Every structure is written in structure tokens, then in C-alpha cells.
Amino acid sequence: MSRGSQSSRAGKSTTTTPASVVVVGGGMAGLCSARELAAAGLAVTVLEASPDFGGSVAPHSLAGLTLDAGAESFSTRADTVPALARELGLGDRIRTPNPAGAWLQLPAPDGGRMAAPLPISGVLGIPADVRDPDITRLIGRAASVRAALDRALPLGSLLNQSELSLGAVVRARMGSEVLTRLVAPVVGGVLSADPDDLDVDSAVPGLRAAMRRHGSLGAAVGAMRQAAPAGSTVAGLDGGMHQLPAALVDVLKRDGANLLASEPVRTLTRRPDGWTVVTDSRTLEADAVIVAVDGPTAVDLLSPTLPQLARDRPEVVPDVALVSLVVDVPQLDAAPRGTGVLVGEGTPGVRAKALTHATAKWPWLADKAGPGNHVVRLSYGRASDTTAQVADDALFSAALHDASLLLDVRIGQADVVDWDVVRWNNALPHATIGHRDRIARVRAATADERGLEVVGAWLAGTGLVSVIDNARDRASALARRLLDAY
Structure with missing residues (x-):
């Protein structure tokens, strides 16, 4: 040339x-x-x-607040994003979220719903210690006993399969209840995917090697958690990732x-x-x-x-729709569901797959919104559900209904200061x-x-x-x- x-x-x-x-x-x-x-x-x-x-790291404005319309946090497993933020003069704006963590909303054995804090000792919902009482409360005693076999069962030929899904690994080692009640809600809420569709090496790099080294799925997850940097596993920027x-x-x-x-x-x-x-x-x-x-x-x-x-x-990839609500509901000052809720598929009466209580998650945003005012974001887009494809007004109504159930606080249309729907196409491959x-x-x-x-x-x-x-x-x-x- x-x-x-x-x-x-x-x-x-x-x-x-x-x-x-x-x-x-x-x-x-x-x-x-x-x-x-x-x-x-x-x-x-x-x-x-x-x-x-x-792209998906974009802003939108509601009620005088500039909010993230897509990604609102980043993984702290590496210095990649903090280093870029420092290069761009944004290093002093890095913030960790409220450590209270999120909750799970799951189908209850009696056909209703049950809510409980999400155990934070695992990776993508895979527990490091299935004997944790919080785990037993979510999956039941029989499923907890089954999951504990992971520590005793030989690995066999499982890890030698050339094509292996994350769902297949969890199901084989810990049983179906761990997969459907712990892993699937997290993977669905975070990655908008089904664990049975995800390549295990891409979803959790290094998991196969850690299992070979430590002899079980739970021990591998525990070792990976210990090797991760101290503190929160995610962070964000004061003012937004945009x-x-x-x-x-x-x-x-x-x-x-x-x-x-x-x-x-x-x-x-x-x-x-x-x-x-x-x-x-x-x-x-x-x-x-x-x-x-x-x-x-x-x-x-x-x-x-x-x-x-x-x-x-x-x-x-199926469309994802995010409904953001700015509401005047002082009862939410108590953050009744921590920083948000991940929803198990099949939970009665709820179509959202996840809810982020943004003002509970990010103190800087709570300061900007002021007492009693809250930002809540609901995510829609399961492969088995078409709610993400309905018109904005219908999504808004669904979001009010789901937010009330998931937060256990009634939120009516009169409480809404502003709202918006953002749709992402092919955003999470x-x-x-x-x-x-x-x-x-x-x-x-x-x-x-x-x-x-x-x-x-x-x-x-x-x-x-x-x-x-x-x-x-x-x-x-x-x-x-x-x-x-x-």
C-alpha cells in the first residue's frame, strides 16, 4: 500500500x-x-x-434525572473498566452499590409466590455451600440433600464433553431445583438467557478447570469466589455509566x-x-x-x-424491553427488597424477569432523586413470553402491576412522576x-x-x-x- x-x-x-x-x-x-x-x-x-x-451504554432522561437506559454497572473482576474511567478523567466517580443485595421471587410449593434474599456466596446463582440455611429455604430440604451430593459424586466424563451447557453442569452436579430456582433466575435476569442454552466455558470461564482441580461444582465456585477481588463484584459511576x-x-x-x-x-x-x-x-x-x-x-x-x-x-437474540419508573412512594425508602428482585420463571402473576430498585442500589442516585422519590426499572424479554413485544402503554401497565407485587408496596398510576420504555434488539448475544x-x-x-x-x-x-x-x-x-x- x-x-x-x-x-x-x-x-x-x-x-x-x-x-x-x-x-x-x-x-x-x-x-x-x-x-x-x-x-x-x-x-x-x-x-x-x-x-x-x-450502544447499550446509553442515557435517557426522566423527571429531570439522567439515567442509564442500558448497562448500569460493570464487573470488578478486572481493572479494565476502572482503568478506562481513570484514563477519561472519571476515576473519582467509581462507586460500589448498596451491599444489601437483591432478592429472589420464586414460585412457592403451594402455588403462590415466595420471596427471599438472594444468597451472595455463589457465581451466577450457583451456590458454593448448599448447606447454607438460606439455600435450603429457597430450594427445600430434599433438594438441598440432593445438591449436597455434588461433594461426593465423581466427576466422571461430564467435563470431557466438547459441547456442554451451564444448565447441564448444574443439573448433573446439584440437581434440577438448584438450576430452576437459583441459577435460572440469575442467568435470565443478568444475561437474558436460559442456562441450558449457554456454553459453560463462555458463561463461566475457568469453571471446568476449577472443577477438575477441586473435585466438585460447589468447591470450584467457592474457590473462584475467593480468588475474586475483595469487596463488591460490581461497581458503577456516580452520574451513570453513560x-x-x-x-x-x-x-x-x-x-x-x-x-x-x-x-x-x-x-x-x-x-x-x-x-x-x-x-x-x-x-x-x-x-x-x-x-x-x-x-x-x-x-x-x-x-x-x-x-x-x-x-x-x-x-x-430476542428483544429486551426495559421499563423505567420514577415514582413518589415514601414506603420504598426502606428498600423492602434490597437492591432489586430476580424472578424465577413461572412465578404466578409476574411477567417481569427482573426489577432493579435503582435508588436503593446507588446512593448517589437516591441523593439526586430526593426523599420519597424512587427509580425502579423492570426488565422483560423471556424466550417463553411475548410481553416485551407489546406496546409501550401495555408495558407500562404491566410494570406497575409487577413492581407492586415484587416490592410488596402498592404503586399506582397516580404515584408515577415519569416513565419510559427502552427496547434493545440483539443487545445481549x-x-x-x-x-x-x-x-x-x-x-x-x-x-x-x-x-x-x-x-x-x-x-x-x-x-x-x-x-x-x-x-x-x-x-x-x-x-x-x-x-x-x-
């Missing part, structure tokens, strides 16, 4: 035009990729299909990157010396591209150039069975394409830690290759 050069009149220096890179997608993966490229001195253009940057992409956009503009919103990319075409990127309003030529969109969109864009990718096009093989094939297919990288949660894994680490690593590697070429 040759580049033009500009010589000074004195003939003493030559300035080479920097290599150009187009980043397709302006979510966190795209913005973090662009940050690495711009910092390396490359010419960067970011094309985002929607009117705003940030400040991260906003700060990234500011830094990128300062560094000369060209950020274009409402520019969906229609085609990507390989040229002998680079790529042609076509949107509805422009055609760009670049030395390299980073594709930072959801899996189905990425495969659709790249398949004309790499037709072998078509067989690995991921399925579209599932690491389904065979996903690791899909990733390997996609990486192999794209590895030999000069000037191409593919990033995002569908390949990196869900969660900001995975997305950011992968995006920065891949963008840095691309920047080095381009700089070496010039």
Missing part, C-alpha cells in the same frame, strides 16, 4: 499521510477500538447507524477522529489496497476497517467478501452451545484478510470487561500492522 507524501519547501522533512481506518459501529467496542487507533496516530472515521454513540461513551466521544473528537452518527453502513467491499465502505450518503475508502456491530449485521456485511462466514451467522467453535471459525476466516478486525460482544463475550479488552487488543494489533506497513 503506497501513500502520498508532502515535502516541505526547504526539502528537509517529509510528512506521510497516516493510514486510514473506518470503524463500523459506535458502541463501546467501536469507540474503544477508535480510541486505540487515534492514539496511535491513524486517521479514524467512526460510522454509527443510530443517532447516538455508546458517561463512559460520552467521554470517549469527547476524547476522539479532540484527537481528530471523524464521528458520524445516523450513518448505517450498507456494503463493505475489499479492494486490492484496502476497503470501500458505502453508507446511504457517502462512500469512503480506507486502508483498514474494524467491524464493531452485532453478530448478524457483521456477518451480513462481510459475507460478500468472506462467504464462508454465512454458515456462522448467529441467531438474532448468547454464548450458546457450539459458540466457541463458531468464534474459532470466524477468527480463522478473518485472520488472513489484510486490514480487517472484527470486535464486539458476539465474539468477545458479554460484559464491558470482555468487550473493552477485546476491542482494545484487536485495535492495537491492527494499528501496529498498519504502522509497520508505512
Whole structure:
């Protein structure tokens, strides 16, 4: 690839035009990729299909409060997000949530509902110690006895299976009740997935190795918990997580990157010396591209150039709808259900899969809202339920009903100061069975394409830690290759 050069009149220096890179997608993966490229001195253009940057780390405003419309916390298992926050001048805003924790709402043996605090000693709801009285209270004595067999049963050939789901591991080691009453509500609320659909190695990296080392599922989970950093397993930002992409956009503009919103990319075409990127309003030529969109969109864009990718096009993930309520209900000052509620499937009368009592979870938000005012967010989108697809007004009514049941405090329409519905499409890709093989094939297919990288949660894994680490690593590697070429 040759580049033009500009010589000074004195003939003493030559300035080479920097290599150009187009980043397709302006979510966190795209913005973090662009940050690495711009910092390396490359010419960067970011094309985002929607009117705003940030993807699922987005804001919305209710009752004068700027709230997170998507992700509102991050995992503290690594320094990835805190390090980025410090780089962007947001390090002093990192906050840990109220340690009270969340509750579980489950079907009761008598056909009603039962609520209890969620045990916090496990991983994705998998308990480290099934003898804990809190666990027995939730699953029953007989199920607790069955779960305790995990410590005595040999591992056998379970861990040797090439394709193994998280649900299969929990069911085999601890029984169905642990799976349906503890693990499924957490996985459904956090990952919007069914444990039987999730690849165990993608859902809980290192779990297989820990089980081999410690001899049981419970011991492995306990060891993983002990190895995790002290304190809360999640944190957030005072003012909201949406400040991260906003700060990234500011830094990128300062560094000369060209950020274009409402520019969906229609085609990507390989040229002998680079790529042609076509949107509805422009055609760009670049030395390299980073594709930072959801899996189905990425495969659709790249398949004309790499037709072998078509067989690995991921399925579209079911829609998720989030209903946010700002309510004037002083009874909620007592945080009757801690920081929120995870709901077991089949719980009578409740269609939400999770509720976050945001003003109970984040003290900074409670200070902004003021006494008696509360922010509650309900999540809809189970595979077995179509509530997430109904109209906004119907979702609002469902949210009032569910919030009253889940918080055990009546919330009527007259109590609502403001409300909003945010819908996310394909936002939480599932690491389904065979996903690791899909990733390997996609990486192999794209590895030999000069000037191409593919990033995002569908390949990196869900969660900001995975997305950011992968995006920065891949963008840095691309920047080095381009700089070496010039």
C-alpha cells in the first residue's frame, strides 16, 4: 500500500499521510477500538447507524434525572473498566452499590409466590455451600440433600464433553431445583438467557478447570469466589455509566477522529489496497476497517467478501424491553427488597424477569432523586413470553402491576412522576452451545484478510470487561500492522 507524501519547501522533512481506518459501529467496542487507533496516530472515521454513540451504554432522561437506559454497572473482576474511567478523567466517580443485595421471587410449593434474599456466596446463582440455611429455604430440604451430593459424586466424563451447557453442569452436579430456582433466575435476569442454552466455558470461564482441580461444582465456585477481588463484584459511576461513551466521544473528537452518527453502513467491499465502505450518503475508502456491530449485521456485511462466514451467522437474540419508573412512594425508602428482585420463571402473576430498585442500589442516585422519590426499572424479554413485544402503554401497565407485587408496596398510576420504555434488539448475544467453535471459525476466516478486525460482544463475550479488552487488543494489533506497513 503506497501513500502520498508532502515535502516541505526547504526539502528537509517529509510528512506521510497516516493510514486510514473506518470503524463500523459506535458502541463501546467501536469507540474503544477508535480510541486505540487515534492514539496511535491513524486517521479514524467512526460510522454509527443510530443517532447516538455508546450502544447499550446509553442515557435517557426522566423527571429531570439522567439515567442509564442500558448497562448500569460493570464487573470488578478486572481493572479494565476502572482503568478506562481513570484514563477519561472519571476515576473519582467509581462507586460500589448498596451491599444489601437483591432478592429472589420464586414460585412457592403451594402455588403462590415466595420471596427471599438472594444468597451472595455463589457465581451466577450457583451456590458454593448448599448447606447454607438460606439455600435450603429457597430450594427445600430434599433438594438441598440432593445438591449436597455434588461433594461426593465423581466427576466422571461430564467435563470431557466438547459441547456442554451451564444448565447441564448444574443439573448433573446439584440437581434440577438448584438450576430452576437459583441459577435460572440469575442467568435470565443478568444475561437474558436460559442456562441450558449457554456454553459453560463462555458463561463461566475457568469453571471446568476449577472443577477438575477441586473435585466438585460447589468447591470450584467457592474457590473462584475467593480468588475474586475483595469487596463488591460490581461497581458503577456516580452520574451513570453513560458517561463512559460520552467521554470517549469527547476524547476522539479532540484527537481528530471523524464521528458520524445516523450513518448505517450498507456494503463493505475489499479492494486490492484496502476497503470501500458505502453508507446511504457517502462512500469512503480506507486502508483498514474494524467491524464493531452485532453478530448478524457483521456477518451480513462481510459475507460478500468472506462467504464462508454465512454458515456462522448467529441467531438474532430476542428483544429486551426495559421499563423505567420514577415514582413518589415514601414506603420504598426502606428498600423492602434490597437492591432489586430476580424472578424465577413461572412465578404466578409476574411477567417481569427482573426489577432493579435503582435508588436503593446507588446512593448517589437516591441523593439526586430526593426523599420519597424512587427509580425502579423492570426488565422483560423471556424466550417463553411475548410481553416485551407489546406496546409501550401495555408495558407500562404491566410494570406497575409487577413492581407492586415484587416490592410488596402498592404503586399506582397516580404515584408515577415519569416513565419510559427502552427496547434493545440483539443487545445481549448468547454464548450458546457450539459458540466457541463458531468464534474459532470466524477468527480463522478473518485472520488472513489484510486490514480487517472484527470486535464486539458476539465474539468477545458479554460484559464491558470482555468487550473493552477485546476491542482494545484487536485495535492495537491492527494499528501496529498498519504502522509497520508505512
